[in-house]
Amino acid sequence: MxxxxxxxxxxxxxxxxxxxxxxxxxxxxxxxxxxxxxxxxxxxxxxxxxxxENLDDLVVQVNARTLDRLNLQMMEAVGEIGDDRQRLMSLGQSYIRFAEEDPHLWEMVFKHRVPRNGQLPAWYQEKVSRMFAQVERCLKPIAGHKTPGEIAQAARALWGGVHGICILAVTGKLGGVGVESVPDLAESLLINYLDGFTGSRNP
Amino acid sequence: MxxxxxxxxxxxxxxxxxxxxxxxxxxxxxxxxxxxxxxxxxxxxxxxxxxxENLDDLVVQVNARTLDRLNLQMMEAVGEIGDDRQRLMSLGQSYIRFAEEDPHLWEMVFKHRVPRNGQLPAWYQEKVSRMFAQVERCLKPIAGHKTPGEIAQAARALWGGVHGICILAVTGKLGGVGVESVPDLAESLLINYLDGFTGSRNP
DNA sequence: AAAATTAATTAAACAACGTTTAATTATGGG
DNA sequence: CCCATAATTAAACGTTGTTTAATTAATTTT
Known part of the structure; x- marks a missing residue:
């Protein structure tokens, strides 16, 4: 037919x-x-x-949807009000929850390497940037008189950090420590980094 | 024949x-x-x-050698003397240099997922743990009166962080920021985290 | 309404893949 | 010299991504 x-x-x-x-x-x-x-x-x-176009194209488009869902979930988690540091924590825990709830789908976003040209489409990059923008927005109120460049750098360092902890946990390479301690690790990273970043210890 | x-x-x-x-x-x-x-x-x-046994077995054994080389390079970089914070920086930069010098081989260590049983052999886990042990050793002198458990957590949070930054950079998902800024990002992560961890700003 | 064109869908082919099997062939001990 | 053993290969199987030509349904034209 x-x-x-x-x-x-x-x-x-x-x-x-x-x-x-x-x-x-x-x-x-x-x-x-x-x-x-x-x-x-x-x-x-x-x-x-x-x-x-081909199977890689299909995967990239699925990854785009996954990134959209991740961005949405983070946006809902961060909310509008509350302590600035607490909002960053919520953002981090939201990221971790997403990775835990569907590890395979989340992993594919970062495992997949484009084949031929090696460059991801611009609209894809934009979705990644949107995630960092959320972190930057939360970072700004507590950044003191840091420059936008420094804030952007901090956002990427922080979120790279949270992401790395998730990856190592999901792939079983945290050295004996299981997935259950991921939120604790991320909290440790966020708290200590922010303490250093703002130069003040939180209550 | x-x-x-x-x-x-x-x-x-x-x-x-x-x-x-x-x-x-x-x-x-x-x-x-x-x-x-x-x-x-x-x-x-x-x-x-x-x-x-099969191709996955072959990959795992290559990954083991890669981890050995990484451990060796980190051990050489950290040295024995010098400022404690500076040694941690050297450790981080050494990790990044390794990932940059042979990204594909380094990436395979973390990309590869064991097929059937899903569990990596014990001797493999041990090589991963050895890497964290190096970080813990550097962390201990500046940890004040932190418990061994807290130090172990800090090592994993920190190294997960450095690793995540590398991964995002190598896969082109740092949001417009290129590979060239990886050392800066890692330095930002280390400095600020350690400032928070030790409760004191470095000179 | 019938015929001709267009476009959706499939079946079949291709080369390459991981893995297993049976058949070879060189080597060692009798 | 021959036989048993073990190393090596050739060939097969099922599956993969992708392309091709053929088939078939809907649309357009006559």
Whole structure:
């Protein structure tokens, strides 16, 4: 059969993205394959290649959705009011919770390396930057008379740090320490860094 | 032909490990394949499977060697004398230099997820722990009256942090900031964290 | 309404992959 | 010299990403 038009191009796209999310979420990145995705949505690989450039393209687009969800969850967690330091803590714990709730999907965002050109699209970079922007926004009120450049640097150092702790925990490379202590480690990192950054110890 | 015995089992093992190192170093983890390794050492895949359990086993053993080299380089960098904080800085810069000099090989250590059982061998975990032990040793003299548990936590938080910054930089996800600023970011992380950890600002 | 065009979908092919199997072939001891 | 042993390979299997040509349904044209 052909030209069934049971689903529009966008519908197929949506179905494929969801199928990948479910597959990766359950079996991990290495359990993913074009044929499995196609079978899951009731089509053949050929149809998949009509909608997506290739499998890497499909993965990048799923990663984009994951980043969007992460950004949303962090935005909800940080809220508007409250102690500035406490808001940064919430931001960190929110990041960790996201990674714990769906480790495979979260891991794929950072495990995946683009194949040919080696450069991620600009709209993708923008989603990453949005995450750092949230940290910078929380950092600004307690940064004293630090320059914007210093704040940007602090945001990246801090969030790289939180991210690294998550990665090592998820891949079992924290040296005997399990996943359960990740929030404690991140809290230690945030508290001590902020103490140093602001030059004052918090109550 | 068969039973050439041109090389002993251990020699083939050594040749294979070196071949993987060269392949991954040049083409990255995704450019690796059993057949390429076999061809590089002048044998067939079958011989490879006589010496190694499977390709994952081969990768794990290469990762072990990479971790050994990393540990060695860090040990040389930290030295014995000098300011305690400065030694921690050297440790961090040494880690970063290692990741920059051979990003693909370094990345494979943390990208690779064991397949079936999902658990890394004990001797592998021990190599990871040795790295944290170096950090703890440097941390101890400036830790005041912190407990060993607190020092262990600080070491993991700090090194998770340095590692995360490296990962984000190598995978191009630092949000517009390039690899060149990694040392600065790590220095920011270390200085501010240590300021908070010791409760005193350094000169 | 029938025919011709267009486009969606598939089946089949390709090369490469990890891994296993059976068949070879060189070496050692009798 | 032959036989048993063990090293090595060739070939096979199932799966992978991707491309190709063929098929088929819907749309347009006559």
């Amino acid at each position: 052909a030209r069934r038009s049971d689903h529009s191009r966008d519908e197929i796209r949506e179905m494929a993205l969801s199928a990948v999310e479910e597959l990766v979420s359950k079996k991990g990145y290495e359990g993913l394959s074009a044929r499995k995705v196609a079978a899951a949505i009731g089509y053949t690989v050929g149809t998949l290649y009509l909608v997506f | 068969a039973r050439r015995s041109d090389h002993s089992r251990d020699e083939i093992r050594e040749m294979a490990l070196s071949a993987v190192e060269e392949l991954v170093s040049k083409k990255g983890y995704e450019g690796l394949s059993a057949r390429k390794v076999a061809a590089a050492i002048g044998y067939t895949v079958g011989t490879l499977y006589l010496v190694f």
